[in-house]
Amino acid sequence: METCENKGVRLSRQREAILAELCKVKTHPTADEVYDMVRKIMPRISLGTVYRNLDFLSSRGIVLRIGGAGTQKRFDGNPVPHPHLRCSVCGRVDDLEFPLNLPEIPAEQAMGYRELRCDVEFVGVCPLCSGGEM
Ligand SMILES: [Zn+2]
Numbered sequence: 290m291e292t293c294e295n296k297g298v299r300l301s302r303q304r305e306a307i308l309a310e311l312c313k314v315k316t317h318p319t320a321d322e323v324y325d326m327v328r329k330i331m332p333r334i335s336l337g338t339v340y341r342n343l344d345f346l347s348s349r350g351i352v353l354r355i356g357g358a359g360t361q362k363r364f365d366g367n368p369v370p371h372p373h374l375r376c377s378v379c380g381r382v383d384d385l386e387f388p389l390n391l392p393e394i395p396a397e398q399a400m401g402y403r404e405l406r407c408d409v410e411f412v413g414v415c416p417l418c419s420g421g422e423m
């Protein structure tokens with residue numbers, strides 16, 4: 290698993306704290322969950338600050354934002370594209386520990402888009418939601 294780094298971007302103390310907390314977990318927390326984690330070390334931080342900083346960190350490619358339209362956004366301290374499993378019932382997201390060759394498209398086919406990455410998400414029902422244990 291890759292380590293968390295700030296990619297040379299100067300981070301405020303709040304951003305450092307948010308990044309550090311996010312990198313401790315593999316649960317792909319929502320912004321609200323990140324807020325709960327960061328609040329334990331920075332009691333005065335606001336939810337809005339956490340939202341803005343998560344947007345900043347994901348826009349710079351320092352963290353990964355996962356979840357498309359209609360699903361709650363979740364965040365991943367590992368910014369290197371990797372496949373995910375998402376439960377369609379409870380919404381939990383796990384890393385798929387199975388090597389996949391993610392497709393790359395040649396620059397001339399990318400219609401001018403840059404910094405392309407491929408988000409792969411498999412959707413199913415997790416063991417907890419089908420009555421088992423994880
Ligand atoms: Zn589930």
Ligand SMILES: [Zn+2]
Binds near residue numbers: 317365367373383
């Ligand atoms: Zn992940």
